Amino acid sequence: MSGNNNVIEQSLTALLEDESFLPDLQAQTRDQAFKSLVAILSTPNHIHKSFLRVALENGTIVRIPSFRVQHNDTLGPYKGGIRFHESVNEDEVSNLARLMTLKNALHELPFGGGKGGVIINPREYSVKELNLICKKYVQYFNDILGPDKDIPAPDAGTGEREMDWMMAEYKNIHPGEPYRGSFTGKSIINGGSLGRKEATGKGVYFTFKYLMHNFVKDNERWLSEQENRFAMTALRNVDKKLKIAVQGFGNLGSVAAKEAFKCNDLQNNVVAVSDANVMLYNSDGLDIPALIRYTEEHEGDLPQTEKDLSENGIKAVVKERDDLLEIDVDILIMAALENQIYKDNMENIKAEIIVEGANAPITEEADEYLSDKGVLIVPDILANAGGVIVSYLEWIQGRETQFYKEEEIYELLYNKMQSTMDTILPQFFGDPFPLRQNCYIHSVMKLSTVLFRQGKLY
Protein backbone atom coordinates (compact mmCIF):
# COMPACT_ATOMS: atom_id res chain seq x y z
CA MET A 1 0.00 0.00 0.00
CA SER A 2 1.42 3.43 -0.89
CA GLY A 3 1.44 6.29 1.61
CA ASN A 4 3.48 7.17 4.64
CA ASN A 5 4.76 3.68 5.43
CA ASN A 6 8.10 4.90 6.82
CA VAL A 7 6.44 7.33 9.21
CA ILE A 8 4.05 4.60 10.37
CA GLU A 9 6.94 2.22 11.08
CA GLN A 10 8.95 4.95 12.82
CA SER A 11 5.93 5.76 14.99
CA LEU A 12 5.47 2.12 15.96
CA THR A 13 9.16 1.79 16.78
CA ALA A 14 9.11 4.91 18.98
CA LEU A 15 6.03 3.65 20.77
CA LEU A 16 7.18 0.10 21.42
CA GLU A 17 10.65 1.18 22.51
CA ASP A 18 9.01 3.21 25.25
CA GLU A 19 8.84 0.76 28.16
CA SER A 20 6.18 2.75 29.94
CA PHE A 21 3.80 1.98 27.06
CA LEU A 22 1.79 -1.18 27.79
CA PRO A 23 4.15 -2.33 30.57
CA ASP A 24 2.31 -5.67 30.63
CA LEU A 25 3.49 -6.34 27.10
CA GLN A 26 6.50 -8.59 27.61
CA ALA A 27 9.86 -7.32 26.39
CA GLN A 28 10.34 -10.42 24.22
CA THR A 29 6.95 -9.94 22.55
CA ARG A 30 7.42 -6.24 21.70
CA ASP A 31 9.13 -7.22 18.49
CA GLN A 32 6.24 -9.56 17.69
CA ALA A 33 3.73 -6.78 18.49
CA PHE A 34 5.59 -4.44 16.14
CA LYS A 35 5.26 -6.95 13.28
CA SER A 36 1.58 -7.55 14.04
CA LEU A 37 0.83 -3.83 14.06
CA VAL A 38 2.74 -3.25 10.81
CA ALA A 39 0.68 -6.05 9.26
CA ILE A 40 -2.59 -4.65 10.64
CA LEU A 41 -1.87 -1.17 9.35
CA SER A 42 -0.45 -2.12 5.97
CA THR A 43 -3.22 -4.55 5.01
CA PRO A 44 -6.90 -3.66 4.95
CA ASN A 45 -9.37 -6.11 6.48
CA HIS A 46 -11.40 -6.24 3.25
CA ILE A 47 -11.19 -4.87 -0.26
CA HIS A 48 -14.60 -5.05 -1.95
CA LYS A 49 -14.72 -4.39 -5.68
CA SER A 50 -17.50 -4.45 -8.19
CA PHE A 51 -18.38 -3.35 -11.68
CA LEU A 52 -21.61 -1.35 -11.45
CA ARG A 53 -23.77 -2.23 -14.45
CA VAL A 54 -25.47 0.99 -15.49
CA ALA A 55 -27.77 1.72 -18.47
CA LEU A 56 -26.95 5.21 -19.75
CA GLU A 57 -29.65 7.49 -21.13
CA ASN A 58 -28.48 6.82 -24.71
CA GLY A 59 -29.13 3.11 -24.21
CA THR A 60 -25.49 2.02 -23.81
CA ILE A 61 -24.72 -0.35 -20.94
CA VAL A 62 -21.50 0.48 -19.08
CA ARG A 63 -19.73 -1.36 -16.28
CA ILE A 64 -18.17 1.09 -13.85
CA PRO A 65 -15.34 -0.11 -11.56
CA SER A 66 -15.99 0.73 -7.92
CA PHE A 67 -14.53 -0.04 -4.50
CA ARG A 68 -15.23 -0.09 -0.82
CA VAL A 69 -12.16 -0.73 1.28
CA GLN A 70 -12.69 -1.61 4.95
CA HIS A 71 -9.34 -1.03 6.53
CA ASN A 72 -9.79 -1.67 10.24
CA ASP A 73 -12.74 -1.85 12.66
CA THR A 74 -10.97 -2.14 16.01
CA LEU A 75 -12.53 1.08 17.27
CA GLY A 76 -15.99 0.75 15.72
CA PRO A 77 -17.86 0.50 12.41
CA TYR A 78 -15.86 1.38 9.30
CA LYS A 79 -16.26 5.06 8.40
CA GLY A 80 -15.07 7.17 5.49
CA GLY A 81 -16.14 8.95 2.32
CA ILE A 82 -16.89 7.79 -1.22
CA ARG A 83 -14.94 9.48 -4.00
CA PHE A 84 -16.14 9.88 -7.59
CA HIS A 85 -13.07 10.62 -9.71
CA GLU A 86 -11.46 9.19 -12.83
CA SER A 87 -8.09 8.69 -11.07
CA VAL A 88 -9.55 6.41 -8.35
CA ASN A 89 -7.75 3.06 -7.99
CA GLU A 90 -7.54 0.24 -5.46
CA ASP A 91 -4.24 1.32 -3.93
CA GLU A 92 -5.42 4.91 -3.52
CA VAL A 93 -8.70 3.88 -1.85
CA SER A 94 -6.83 1.47 0.45
CA ASN A 95 -4.42 4.20 1.52
CA LEU A 96 -7.29 6.62 2.10
CA ALA A 97 -9.09 3.95 4.17
CA ARG A 98 -5.99 3.51 6.34
CA LEU A 99 -5.82 7.28 6.87
CA MET A 100 -9.42 7.09 8.13
CA THR A 101 -8.40 4.43 10.69
CA LEU A 102 -5.58 6.69 11.91
CA LYS A 103 -7.73 9.85 11.80
CA ASN A 104 -10.62 8.37 13.77
CA ALA A 105 -8.20 6.95 16.35
CA LEU A 106 -6.38 10.29 16.67
CA HIS A 107 -9.59 12.18 17.42
CA GLU A 108 -11.00 9.47 19.70
CA LEU A 109 -14.02 8.75 17.49
CA PRO A 110 -15.77 5.38 17.89
CA PHE A 111 -15.12 4.39 14.29
CA GLY A 112 -12.75 2.29 12.25
CA GLY A 113 -11.49 3.32 8.83
CA GLY A 114 -13.01 2.79 5.40
CA LYS A 115 -13.16 4.53 2.04
CA GLY A 116 -15.00 4.10 -1.24
CA GLY A 117 -14.30 5.06 -4.79
CA VAL A 118 -15.98 4.99 -8.19
CA ILE A 119 -13.90 5.46 -11.32
CA ILE A 120 -15.87 8.12 -13.15
CA ASN A 121 -15.67 11.76 -14.03
CA PRO A 122 -19.06 12.78 -12.61
CA ARG A 123 -19.26 15.70 -15.04
CA GLU A 124 -19.58 13.25 -17.92
CA TYR A 125 -22.87 11.81 -16.59
CA SER A 126 -26.39 13.20 -16.44
CA VAL A 127 -28.16 13.69 -13.11
CA LYS A 128 -30.32 10.65 -13.86
CA GLU A 129 -27.24 8.52 -14.59
CA LEU A 130 -25.47 9.69 -11.42
CA ASN A 131 -28.57 8.79 -9.42
CA LEU A 132 -28.48 5.31 -10.95
CA ILE A 133 -24.75 4.94 -10.20
CA CYS A 134 -25.41 5.84 -6.54
CA LYS A 135 -28.29 3.34 -6.29
CA LYS A 136 -26.19 0.60 -7.89
CA TYR A 137 -23.30 1.30 -5.50
CA VAL A 138 -25.62 0.67 -2.55
CA GLN A 139 -27.17 -2.41 -4.19
CA TYR A 140 -23.79 -3.97 -4.98
CA PHE A 141 -22.24 -3.23 -1.56
CA ASN A 142 -25.47 -3.64 0.40
CA ASP A 143 -24.28 -6.62 2.47
CA ILE A 144 -21.33 -4.77 3.95
CA LEU A 145 -22.93 -1.35 4.58
CA GLY A 146 -25.11 -0.24 7.49
CA PRO A 147 -25.25 2.08 10.53
CA ASP A 148 -23.30 -0.37 12.70
CA LYS A 149 -21.14 -1.90 9.95
CA ASP A 150 -19.81 0.69 7.54
CA ILE A 151 -21.01 4.28 7.17
CA PRO A 152 -19.97 6.19 4.04
CA ALA A 153 -19.91 9.98 3.62
CA PRO A 154 -18.95 12.49 0.90
CA ASP A 155 -15.45 12.87 -0.49
CA ALA A 156 -14.13 14.57 -3.64
CA GLY A 157 -16.77 14.45 -6.40
CA THR A 158 -19.68 13.59 -4.08
CA GLY A 159 -21.82 15.66 -1.73
CA GLU A 160 -25.15 15.71 0.03
CA ARG A 161 -27.12 14.95 -3.14
CA GLU A 162 -25.30 11.62 -3.57
CA MET A 163 -25.61 10.77 0.15
CA ASP A 164 -29.39 11.45 0.01
CA TRP A 165 -29.72 9.11 -2.96
CA MET A 166 -27.64 6.41 -1.33
CA MET A 167 -29.48 6.59 1.97
CA ALA A 168 -32.81 6.37 0.11
CA GLU A 169 -31.65 3.19 -1.64
CA TYR A 170 -30.42 1.71 1.64
CA LYS A 171 -33.86 2.44 3.15
CA ASN A 172 -35.57 0.71 0.19
CA ILE A 173 -33.46 -2.40 0.64
CA HIS A 174 -33.90 -2.50 4.44
CA PRO A 175 -37.58 -1.64 5.06
CA GLY A 176 -38.44 -1.08 8.71
CA GLU A 177 -34.80 -0.93 9.82
CA PRO A 178 -33.00 2.15 11.16
CA TYR A 179 -31.50 3.94 8.18
CA ARG A 180 -30.59 7.54 9.13
CA GLY A 181 -27.21 6.44 10.45
CA SER A 182 -26.37 4.52 7.26
CA PHE A 183 -24.83 7.53 5.46
CA THR A 184 -23.61 10.89 6.73
CA GLY A 185 -23.16 14.16 4.88
CA LYS A 186 -26.84 14.09 3.87
CA SER A 187 -28.94 17.21 3.31
CA ILE A 188 -30.58 18.69 6.41
CA ILE A 189 -34.06 17.82 5.16
CA ASN A 190 -33.02 14.18 4.83
CA GLY A 191 -31.64 13.92 8.37
CA GLY A 192 -28.25 15.51 7.82
CA SER A 193 -26.52 17.67 10.39
CA LEU A 194 -26.29 21.43 10.36
CA GLY A 195 -22.69 22.36 9.68
CA ARG A 196 -21.56 19.09 8.03
CA LYS A 197 -21.07 20.70 4.62
CA GLU A 198 -18.83 23.41 6.06
CA ALA A 199 -17.20 21.25 8.75
CA THR A 200 -14.07 20.09 6.92
CA GLY A 201 -13.10 23.55 5.63
CA LYS A 202 -13.92 25.24 8.94
CA GLY A 203 -11.96 22.58 10.82
CA VAL A 204 -8.94 23.02 8.54
CA TYR A 205 -8.83 26.76 9.15
CA PHE A 206 -9.52 26.33 12.88
CA THR A 207 -6.55 23.96 13.15
CA PHE A 208 -4.27 26.48 11.47
CA LYS A 209 -5.54 29.40 13.57
CA TYR A 210 -5.26 27.48 16.84
CA LEU A 211 -1.75 26.37 15.99
CA MET A 212 -0.67 29.92 15.14
CA HIS A 213 -2.30 31.56 18.15
CA ASN A 214 -1.40 29.08 20.80
CA PHE A 215 1.88 27.65 19.68
CA VAL A 216 3.80 29.10 16.76
CA LYS A 217 3.91 32.81 17.53
CA ASP A 218 4.66 32.40 21.25
CA ASN A 219 7.12 29.59 20.87
CA GLU A 220 10.37 31.53 20.79
CA ARG A 221 12.61 28.51 21.39
CA TRP A 222 11.00 26.52 18.61
CA LEU A 223 11.02 29.45 16.20
CA SER A 224 14.70 30.13 16.75
CA GLU A 225 15.49 26.46 16.13
CA GLN A 226 13.55 26.66 12.88
CA GLU A 227 15.33 29.82 11.92
CA ASN A 228 18.57 27.88 11.81
CA ARG A 229 17.06 25.63 9.19
CA PHE A 230 14.54 27.86 7.46
CA ALA A 231 13.45 31.47 7.51
CA MET A 232 10.16 31.39 9.44
CA THR A 233 10.26 35.16 9.08
CA ALA A 234 6.59 35.59 8.29
CA LEU A 235 5.53 33.70 11.37
CA ARG A 236 7.71 35.78 13.66
CA ASN A 237 6.27 39.04 12.49
CA VAL A 238 2.90 39.20 14.18
CA ASP A 239 1.89 42.44 12.49
CA LYS A 240 2.56 41.21 8.98
CA LYS A 241 -0.26 39.98 6.80
CA LEU A 242 0.10 36.27 6.12
CA LYS A 243 -0.04 35.44 2.43
CA ILE A 244 -2.16 32.33 1.84
CA ALA A 245 -2.68 30.19 -1.27
CA VAL A 246 -5.40 27.53 -1.46
CA GLN A 247 -5.07 24.64 -3.92
CA GLY A 248 -8.56 23.34 -4.82
CA PHE A 249 -11.73 25.41 -4.51
CA GLY A 250 -14.37 22.74 -3.94
CA ASN A 251 -16.24 21.90 -0.77
CA LEU A 252 -13.20 22.06 1.48
CA GLY A 253 -11.04 24.69 -0.22
CA SER A 254 -13.76 27.30 -0.72
CA VAL A 255 -14.86 27.11 2.93
CA ALA A 256 -11.27 27.19 4.24
CA ALA A 257 -10.52 30.21 1.98
CA LYS A 258 -13.65 31.98 3.22
CA GLU A 259 -12.70 31.35 6.85
CA ALA A 260 -9.24 32.80 6.18
CA PHE A 261 -10.77 35.77 4.31
CA LYS A 262 -13.14 36.75 7.10
CA CYS A 263 -10.88 35.91 10.06
CA ASN A 264 -10.32 38.92 12.33
CA ASP A 265 -7.85 37.28 14.71
CA LEU A 266 -5.07 36.75 12.18
CA GLN A 267 -4.21 39.14 9.40
CA ASN A 268 -4.64 37.04 6.29
CA ASN A 269 -4.37 37.79 2.65
CA VAL A 270 -5.67 35.00 0.40
CA VAL A 271 -3.67 35.83 -2.71
CA ALA A 272 -4.22 32.69 -4.82
CA VAL A 273 -6.74 29.91 -5.33
CA SER A 274 -6.93 27.20 -7.98
CA ASP A 275 -9.26 24.57 -9.36
CA ALA A 276 -8.69 21.70 -11.80
CA ASN A 277 -8.09 24.20 -14.63
CA VAL A 278 -6.66 27.53 -13.49
CA MET A 279 -5.05 29.57 -10.75
CA LEU A 280 -6.38 33.04 -9.89
CA TYR A 281 -3.93 35.49 -8.33
CA ASN A 282 -4.14 38.94 -6.78
CA SER A 283 -1.28 40.18 -4.59
CA ASP A 284 -3.70 42.53 -2.79
CA GLY A 285 -5.98 39.63 -1.89
CA LEU A 286 -8.84 37.88 -3.69
CA ASP A 287 -12.53 38.56 -3.08
CA ILE A 288 -13.36 35.06 -1.82
CA PRO A 289 -17.14 35.57 -1.28
CA ALA A 290 -17.42 36.82 -4.90
CA LEU A 291 -15.52 33.73 -6.13
CA ILE A 292 -17.79 31.43 -4.12
CA ARG A 293 -20.88 33.10 -5.62
CA TYR A 294 -19.36 32.60 -9.07
CA THR A 295 -18.61 28.89 -8.51
CA GLU A 296 -22.15 28.32 -7.20
CA GLU A 297 -23.49 29.58 -10.51
CA HIS A 298 -20.94 27.72 -12.70
CA GLU A 299 -21.02 24.09 -11.57
CA GLY A 300 -18.12 24.59 -9.16
CA ASP A 301 -15.73 26.18 -11.68
CA LEU A 302 -13.74 29.32 -10.88
CA PRO A 303 -13.71 32.07 -13.54
CA GLN A 304 -11.50 30.61 -16.26
CA THR A 305 -10.60 33.73 -18.30
CA GLU A 306 -9.86 37.43 -17.82
CA LYS A 307 -13.24 38.03 -19.53
CA ASP A 308 -15.08 35.92 -16.92
CA LEU A 309 -13.32 37.92 -14.21
CA SER A 310 -14.01 41.38 -15.61
CA GLU A 311 -17.66 40.58 -16.43
CA ASN A 312 -18.15 39.67 -12.79
CA GLY A 313 -16.15 42.56 -11.37
CA ILE A 314 -13.54 40.26 -9.79
CA LYS A 315 -10.00 41.62 -9.62
CA ALA A 316 -7.45 38.89 -10.35
CA VAL A 317 -5.21 37.51 -13.06
CA VAL A 318 -5.47 34.01 -14.52
CA LYS A 319 -2.30 31.91 -14.24
CA GLU A 320 -1.16 28.32 -14.76
CA ARG A 321 -2.88 26.01 -12.29
CA ASP A 322 0.18 24.30 -10.85
CA ASP A 323 2.18 27.51 -10.38
CA LEU A 324 0.11 28.07 -7.24
CA LEU A 325 2.24 25.60 -5.32
CA GLU A 326 5.44 27.50 -6.06
CA ILE A 327 4.43 31.13 -5.55
CA ASP A 328 5.82 33.20 -2.72
CA VAL A 329 3.33 32.70 0.11
CA ASP A 330 3.62 32.03 3.84
CA ILE A 331 0.88 29.42 4.05
CA LEU A 332 -0.25 26.79 1.59
CA ILE A 333 -3.61 25.13 2.18
CA MET A 334 -3.89 21.92 0.16
CA ALA A 335 -7.53 21.16 -0.71
CA ALA A 336 -7.49 19.12 -3.93
CA LEU A 337 -6.11 15.60 -4.30
CA GLU A 338 -3.17 13.31 -3.44
CA ASN A 339 0.50 13.61 -4.36
CA GLN A 340 0.43 17.26 -5.43
CA ILE A 341 3.79 18.08 -3.85
CA TYR A 342 6.34 15.54 -5.03
CA LYS A 343 9.91 15.04 -6.24
CA ASP A 344 9.68 17.46 -9.18
CA ASN A 345 8.26 20.49 -7.36
CA MET A 346 9.26 20.01 -3.69
CA GLU A 347 12.40 22.15 -3.99
CA ASN A 348 10.38 25.10 -5.29
CA ILE A 349 7.93 25.32 -2.39
CA LYS A 350 8.24 28.63 -0.54
CA ALA A 351 5.52 28.34 2.10
CA GLU A 352 6.65 28.01 5.72
CA ILE A 353 3.50 26.19 6.80
CA ILE A 354 1.57 23.67 4.69
CA VAL A 355 -1.86 22.66 5.94
CA GLU A 356 -3.07 19.34 4.53
CA GLY A 357 -6.80 19.81 4.00
CA ALA A 358 -6.75 17.16 1.28
CA ASN A 359 -5.79 13.62 2.19
CA ALA A 360 -2.17 12.74 1.41
CA PRO A 361 -1.38 15.77 -0.80
CA ILE A 362 2.39 15.37 -0.23
CA THR A 363 4.35 12.27 -1.22
CA GLU A 364 6.45 10.55 1.41
CA GLU A 365 9.67 11.72 -0.26
CA ALA A 366 8.55 15.35 -0.42
CA ASP A 367 7.25 15.18 3.15
CA GLU A 368 10.67 14.10 4.39
CA TYR A 369 12.47 16.72 2.30
CA LEU A 370 10.26 19.61 3.44
CA SER A 371 10.20 18.53 7.09
CA ASP A 372 14.01 18.36 7.10
CA LYS A 373 14.09 21.84 5.65
CA GLY A 374 11.96 23.11 8.56
CA VAL A 375 8.60 23.52 6.84
CA LEU A 376 5.81 22.94 9.34
CA ILE A 377 3.44 20.41 7.76
CA VAL A 378 0.08 20.11 9.48
CA PRO A 379 -0.94 16.56 8.57
CA ASP A 380 -4.26 15.55 7.02
CA ILE A 381 -5.41 13.39 9.90
CA LEU A 382 -5.06 16.33 12.29
CA ALA A 383 -6.30 19.15 10.06
CA ASN A 384 -9.13 17.69 7.99
CA ALA A 385 -11.04 15.71 10.63
CA GLY A 386 -13.81 18.32 10.88
CA GLY A 387 -15.85 16.38 8.33
CA VAL A 388 -15.77 13.06 10.11
CA ILE A 389 -16.27 14.70 13.52
CA VAL A 390 -19.53 16.30 12.35
CA SER A 391 -20.38 13.02 10.57
CA TYR A 392 -20.12 11.39 13.99
CA LEU A 393 -22.52 14.03 15.37
CA GLU A 394 -24.84 13.40 12.39
CA TRP A 395 -24.72 9.66 13.05
CA ILE A 396 -25.70 10.21 16.71
CA GLN A 397 -28.45 12.68 15.78
CA GLY A 398 -29.83 10.26 13.18
CA ARG A 399 -30.02 7.46 15.73
CA GLU A 400 -31.65 9.65 18.36
CA THR A 401 -33.76 11.63 15.87
CA GLN A 402 -32.93 14.67 17.90
CA PHE A 403 -30.95 17.49 16.32
CA TYR A 404 -28.44 20.04 17.56
CA LYS A 405 -28.47 23.75 16.70
CA GLU A 406 -25.77 24.99 14.32
CA GLU A 407 -23.85 26.83 17.06
CA GLU A 408 -23.91 23.67 19.20
CA ILE A 409 -22.40 21.67 16.33
CA TYR A 410 -19.55 24.15 15.85
CA GLU A 411 -18.88 24.26 19.58
CA LEU A 412 -18.66 20.46 19.73
CA LEU A 413 -16.51 20.38 16.57
CA TYR A 414 -14.00 22.95 17.77
CA ASN A 415 -13.85 21.45 21.28
CA LYS A 416 -13.03 18.07 19.80
CA MET A 417 -10.34 19.43 17.49
CA GLN A 418 -8.90 21.58 20.27
CA SER A 419 -8.72 18.66 22.64
CA THR A 420 -6.72 16.62 20.10
CA MET A 421 -4.39 19.55 19.45
CA ASP A 422 -3.88 20.17 23.17
CA THR A 423 -2.66 16.58 23.41
CA ILE A 424 -0.49 16.51 20.30
CA LEU A 425 0.98 19.99 19.90
CA PRO A 426 2.81 20.31 23.24
CA GLN A 427 4.49 16.97 22.46
CA PHE A 428 5.48 18.18 18.99
CA PHE A 429 6.95 21.47 20.20
CA GLY A 430 8.91 19.64 22.85
CA ASP A 431 10.45 16.80 20.85
CA PRO A 432 12.28 16.10 17.63
CA PHE A 433 9.58 14.21 15.71
CA PRO A 434 7.68 15.82 12.85
CA LEU A 435 4.05 16.60 13.61
CA ARG A 436 2.80 13.73 11.41
CA GLN A 437 4.78 11.27 13.46
CA ASN A 438 3.40 12.66 16.72
CA CYS A 439 -0.12 12.18 15.34
CA TYR A 440 0.61 8.63 14.18
CA ILE A 441 2.14 7.74 17.55
CA HIS A 442 -1.06 8.87 19.27
CA SER A 443 -3.28 6.94 16.82
CA VAL A 444 -1.31 3.70 17.03
CA MET A 445 -1.12 4.04 20.80
CA LYS A 446 -4.91 4.12 20.95
CA LEU A 447 -5.29 1.24 18.48
CA SER A 448 -2.70 -1.00 20.11
CA THR A 449 -4.03 -0.38 23.61
CA VAL A 450 -7.52 -1.44 22.52
CA LEU A 451 -6.12 -4.47 20.65
CA PHE A 452 -4.06 -5.44 23.72
CA ARG A 453 -7.07 -5.15 26.06
CA GLN A 454 -9.11 -7.24 23.64
CA GLY A 455 -6.45 -9.93 23.80
CA LYS A 456 -5.49 -9.46 20.15
CA LEU A 457 -1.94 -8.26 20.83
CA TYR A 458 0.26 -10.26 23.17
Ligand SMILES: NC(=O)C1=CN([C@@H]2O[C@H](COP(=O)(O)OP(=O)(O)OC[C@H]3O[C@@H](n4cnc5c(N)ncnc54)[C@H](O)[C@@H]3O)[C@@H](O)[C@H]2O)C=CC1
Ligand atom coordinates in the same frame (compact mmCIF):
# COMPACT_ATOMS: atom_id res chain seq x y z
N1 LIG B 1 -15.52 16.66 1.66
C1 LIG B 1 -15.09 16.31 2.86
O1 LIG B 1 -15.83 16.33 3.85
C2 LIG B 1 -13.68 15.88 3.05
C3 LIG B 1 -12.74 15.99 2.04
N2 LIG B 1 -11.44 15.67 2.30
C4 LIG B 1 -10.44 15.72 1.26
O2 LIG B 1 -10.36 17.04 0.73
C5 LIG B 1 -10.00 16.98 -0.65
C6 LIG B 1 -11.00 17.78 -1.46
O3 LIG B 1 -12.29 17.28 -1.18
P1 LIG B 1 -13.61 18.11 -1.52
O4 LIG B 1 -13.39 19.54 -1.28
O5 LIG B 1 -14.72 17.41 -0.86
O6 LIG B 1 -13.71 17.82 -3.08
P2 LIG B 1 -14.44 18.66 -4.23
O7 LIG B 1 -14.67 17.71 -5.32
O8 LIG B 1 -15.58 19.42 -3.66
O9 LIG B 1 -13.33 19.73 -4.65
C7 LIG B 1 -12.08 19.43 -5.20
C8 LIG B 1 -11.51 20.70 -5.81
O10 LIG B 1 -10.18 20.47 -6.24
C9 LIG B 1 -10.04 20.96 -7.57
N3 LIG B 1 -8.92 20.27 -8.21
C10 LIG B 1 -8.85 19.00 -8.71
N4 LIG B 1 -7.63 18.76 -9.20
C11 LIG B 1 -6.90 19.89 -8.95
C12 LIG B 1 -5.55 20.26 -9.22
N5 LIG B 1 -4.69 19.42 -9.78
N6 LIG B 1 -5.14 21.51 -8.86
C13 LIG B 1 -5.99 22.36 -8.26
N7 LIG B 1 -7.27 22.05 -7.98
C14 LIG B 1 -7.71 20.84 -8.33
C15 LIG B 1 -11.38 20.73 -8.19
O11 LIG B 1 -11.57 21.53 -9.36
C16 LIG B 1 -12.27 21.19 -7.03
O12 LIG B 1 -12.31 22.61 -6.99
C17 LIG B 1 -9.90 15.49 -0.98
O13 LIG B 1 -8.56 15.09 -0.79
C18 LIG B 1 -10.74 14.83 0.08
O14 LIG B 1 -10.34 13.51 0.34
C19 LIG B 1 -11.02 15.29 3.55
C20 LIG B 1 -11.90 15.21 4.57
C21 LIG B 1 -13.32 15.39 4.38
Ligand SMILES: O=C(O)CCC(=O)C(=O)O
Ligand atom coordinates in the same frame (compact mmCIF):
# COMPACT_ATOMS: atom_id res chain seq x y z
O1 LIG C 1 -17.32 12.19 7.12
C1 LIG C 1 -16.82 11.08 7.03
O2 LIG C 1 -17.30 10.09 7.51
C2 LIG C 1 -15.52 10.84 6.28
C3 LIG C 1 -14.86 12.01 5.70
C4 LIG C 1 -13.66 11.56 4.92
O3 LIG C 1 -13.78 10.77 4.01
C5 LIG C 1 -12.33 12.00 5.30
O4 LIG C 1 -12.16 12.54 6.41
O5 LIG C 1 -11.39 11.80 4.52
